[in-house]
Amino acid sequence: xxxxxxxxxxxxxxxxxxxxxxxxxxxxxxxxxxxxxxxxxxxxxxxxxxxxxxxxxxxxxxxxxxxxxxxxxxxxxxxxxxxxxxxxxxxxxxxxxxxxxxxxxxxxxxxxxxxxxxxxxxxxxxxxxxxxxxxxxxxxxxxxxxxxxxxxxxxxxxxxxxxxxxxxxxxxxxxxxxxxxxxxxxxxxxxxxxxxxxxxxxxxxxxxxxxxxxxxxxxxxxxxxxxxxxxxxxxxxxxxxxxxxxxxxxxxxxxxxxxxxxxxxxxxxxxxxxxxxxxxxxxxxxxxxxxxxxxxxxxxxxxxxxxxxxxxxxxxxxxxxxxxxxxxxxxxxxxxxxxxxxxxxxxxxxxxxxxxxxxxxxxxxxxxxxxxxxxxxxxxxxxxxxxxxxxxxxxxxxxxxxxxxxxxxxxxxxxxxxxxxxxxxxxxxxxxxxxxxxx
Ligand code: ASP
Numbered sequence: 001x002x003x004x005x006x007x008x009x010x011x012x013x014x015x016x017x018x019x020x021x022x023x024x025x026x027x028x029x030x031x032x033x034x035x036x037x038x039x040x041x042x043x044x045x046x047x048x049x050x051x052x053x054x055x056x057x058x059x060x061x062x063x064x065x066x067x068x069x070x071x072x073x074x075x076x077x078x079x080x081x082x083x084x085x086x087x088x089x090x091x092x093x094x095x096x097x098x099x100x101x102x103x104x105x106x107x108x109x110x111x112x113x114x115x116x117x118x119x120x121x122x123x124x125x126x127x128x129x130x131x132x133x134x135x136x137x138x139x140x141x142x143x144x145x146x147x148x149x150x151x152x153x154x155x156x157x158x159x160x161x162x163x164x165x166x167x168x169x170x171x172x173x174x175x176x177x178x179x180x181x182x183x184x185x186x187x188x189x190x191x192x193x194x195x196x197x198x199x200x201x202x203x204x205x206x207x208x209x210x211x212x213x214x215x216x217x218x219x220x221x222x223x224x225x226x227x228x229x230x231x232x233x234x235x236x237x238x239x240x241x242x243x244x245x246x247x248x249x250x251x252x253x254x255x256x257x258x259x260x261x262x263x264x265x266x267x268x269x270x271x272x273x274x275x276x277x278x279x280x281x282x283x284x285x286x287x288x289x290x291x292x293x294x295x296x297x298x299x300x301x302x303x304x305x306x307x308x309x310x311x312x313x314x315x316x317x318x319x320x321x322x323x324x325x326x327x328x329x330x331x332x333x334x335x336x337x338x339x340x341x342x343x344x345x346x347x348x349x350x351x352x353x354x355x356x357x358x359x360x361x362x363x364x365x366x367x368x369x370x371x372x373x374x375x376x377x378x379x380x381x382x383x384x385x386x387x388x389x390x391x392x393x394x395x396x397x398x399x400x401x402x403x404x405x406x407x408x409x410x411x412x413x414x415x416x417x418x419x420x421x422x423x424x425x426x427x428x429x430x431x432x433x434x435x436x437x438x439x
Contacts, residue, residue: 009040038114
């Protein structure tokens with residue numbers, strides 16, 4: 001049994017948090033591969049070390065001294081070390097970083113040092129070996145990860161050992177440090193789990209799993225005990241954010257379960273994410289809806305023309321025009337002789353006139369309409385498939401509350417029902433759906 005276990009920034013923020021990490025790791029001998037983030041915030045007013053490192057680099061770029069910012073970073077790590085009573089030689093590590101800064105260090109190399117220092121300290125504290133990300137995680141020239149080479153390298157390095165790996169970065173073909181986008185330690189953990197064919201990837205953070213709805217809209221939403229990769233993609237795409245959105249691909253490919261857990265509440269089972277679940281018969285398992293998510297500020301472009309549906313090539317022409325304007329189409333709820341395209345309002349904003357005149361010129365529609373200020377809300381649930389009455393319940397609930405639905409869409413896999421409402425009705429729509437399906 002092997003568990004790859006990743007700790008986020010708040011779990012690495014202080015000596016007290018390191019102690020929690022240690023007891024979690026030591027509670028289960030299968031937890032042999034640990035991936036860590038840089039030190040995060042200890043409280044809302046605190047700074048993330050990675051943010052400070054980006055700030056440091058900006059200072060260097062403009063030739064401004066970053067001594068005070070670098071001092072804050074150094075003190076954070078020295079304090080954690082001293083509070084834990086460790087002997088780790090951080091002074092030489094910090095001196096080396098300082099010297100590299102004077103020599104014109106690249107941004108990606110500098111911002112990776114938060115994870116590097118966290119992993120050095122955590123390895124010492126746990127009595128595990130430190131394995132640098134540059135020893136195994138290889139990026140290609142195009143920025144993608146060379147999985148075959150990386151996985152083979154990590155397999156060799158991890159064989160028979162207990163290790164701590166820094167998240168967030170790896171090495172490019174030219175030997176220089178490359179980072180993922182922000183929050184990328186989640187991806188490192190997923191890659192490590194996939195490389196080592198782990199039985200589970202535990203992602204420890206500061207929330208007890210993924211919530212059924214945004215807690216800023218719904219009061220005390222319930223956590224989701226089990227969610228499939230597909231459902232999670234739908235939810236995260238529309239704004240539910242706990243993990244970096246690229247995290248699930250490496251583990252989904254190998255069908256490794258991903259468990260989101262809370263370092264501050266280790267007894268809570270959190271959320272399990274998997275390809276498929278057999279029913280466990282529990283009350284929460286009988287729910288049709290797994291979660292509700294949404295985003296504001298879309299626009300709907302509707303093109304109506306008699307005979308449009310039977311006209312060969314009409315859709316191709318429409319999409320070519322949209323493509324040429326660099327706009328992405330999110331949903332296409334169509335009717336006979338009407339094609340509607342839901343697009344991000346921000347992308348459309350500056351191009352609206354040119355796009356509309358081009359569509360008019362090429363398609364000569366009977367009517368062309370653009371509605372701005374649309375919010376998209378999705379009720380996501382694998383158990384909706386083949387179950388009659390769910391959409392009816394959604395529409396009835398919204399109708400009872402006087403919310404006007406401007407658009408409806410459902411994918412062929414039936415894992416979601418999507419409604420478009422006016423931006424002003426966004427919060428109410430989320431609440432109404434939550435209340436009618438969860439409460
Ligand atoms: N430390 C990096 C960041 O703040 C990566 C991570 O924590 O996942 O974005």
